[in-house]
Amino acid sequence: MNNKANILTTAELFDNTFVNVEPLVIPNFADLLKKKIKVLNNYGGVGGNRKRWQNVEVTMVEQNAEIAEQYQKFYPEDTVIVGDAHQYLLEHFAEFQIKWGSPPCPTHSKINYSLKGQGIYRYPDMKLYEEIIFLQHFDTELWVIENVQPYYKPLVEGKKIGRHLFWSNFKITDYDAKYKIESDTGRKPIIREAQIPELLKLHGLEDFKIKNKRQVLRNCVFPELGLHVFNCALAELRQRQPELFYEDTSKIAV
Numbered sequence: 344m345n346n347k348a349n350i351l352t353t354a355e356l357f358d359n360t361f362v363n364v365e366p367l368v369i370p371n372f373a374d375l376l377k378k379k380i381k382v383l384n385n386y387g388g389v390g391g392n393r394k395r396w397q398n399v400e401v402t403m404v405e406q407n408a409e410i411a412e413q414y415q416k417f418y419p420e421d422t423v424i425v426g427d428a429h430q431y432l433l434e435h436f437a438e439f440q441i442k443w444g445s446p447p448c449p450t451h452s453k454i455n456y457s458l459k460g461q462g463i464y465r466y467p468d469m470k471l472y473e474e475i476i477f478l479q480h481f482d483t484e485l486w487v488i489e490n491v492q493p494y495y496k497p498l499v500e501g502k503k504i505g506r507h508l509f510w511s512n513f514k515i516t517d518y519d520a521k522y523k524i525e526s527d528t529g530r531k532p533i534i535r536e537a538q539i540p541e542l543l544k545l546h547g548l549e550d551f552k553i554k555n556k557r558q559v560l561r562n563c564v565f566p567e568l569g570l571h572v573f574n575c576a577l578a579e580l581r582q583r584q585p586e587l588f589y590e591d592t593s594k595i596a597v
């Protein structure tokens with residue numbers, strides 16, 4: 344990581360998961376785009392996954408108005424829609440070059456094992472698989488759906504990264520998802536135990552006011568991982584439509 348002007352090779356970039364590094368000039372495929380591409384950020388939350396994307400014209404769909412309002416403050420140029428992301432995908436998927444969806448994870452997560460001790464039982468929400476199967480069969484552009492690693496064997500095989508599982512129609516390369524949560528309390532450095540200041544720092548977000556802030560922050564995809572996955576989508580887009588990109592790849596080790 345001693346390159347001139349803090350420019351990383353892709354290999355270094357993919358390794359660079361720590362949060363206490365200086366902001367870097369990241370050589371990603373977005374740098375080579377001739378014009379902004381259209382991206383759908385579905386179930387956007389406050390936009391952890393979106394934080395490092397560049398050269399994008401983003402539409403974000405979120406059903407919680409308060410969360411959507413905060414997202415808009417973080418990303419004033421994005422189009423924000425307060426509504427049902429599941430229905431929006433069905434009606435608008437063909438309008439975007441890249442789609443990212445983060446449907447709610449609670450009914451899939453391993454937490455359901457401990458809930459059973461409290462007498463709480465619930466069905467896994469099959470909208471997750473509705474979207475994956477739909478996109479697999481009808482979307483010719485690029486898409487990725489993100490969720491947690493479930494408590495059951497996934498019905499469709501996905502790519503594991505850290506606590507996440509990704510389904511996509513482009514190759515997502517390995518990523519060493521080591522989160523460095525800075526805590527002076529001796530608490531375990533894991534997302535599940537992290538407190539608000541640690542989560543804000545981890546995701547590089549300014550503080551904000553919202554109900555259930557800790558949960559909203561825990562829902563965030565780590566921005567560097569969001570960038571990694573986005574960059575993998577751009578790599579595929581560049582294969583398919585090289586005319587969208589400048590050719591100067593000198594900064595990029597593919």
Ligand SMILES: C[S@@+](CC[C@H](N)C(=O)[O-])C[C@H]1O[C@@H](n2cnc3c(N)ncnc32)[C@H](O)[C@@H]1O
Pocket residue numbers: 386387388389390391392393404405406407410426427428429445446447448562563564565
């Ligand atoms: C896992 S979080 C998204 C995290 C986001 N990808 C990030 O990295 O910050 C899922 C979000 O979907 C929202 N949500 C749940 N059901 C929804 C629906 N039917 N339509 C739109 N948004 C929904 C929740 O309010 C929550 O903010």
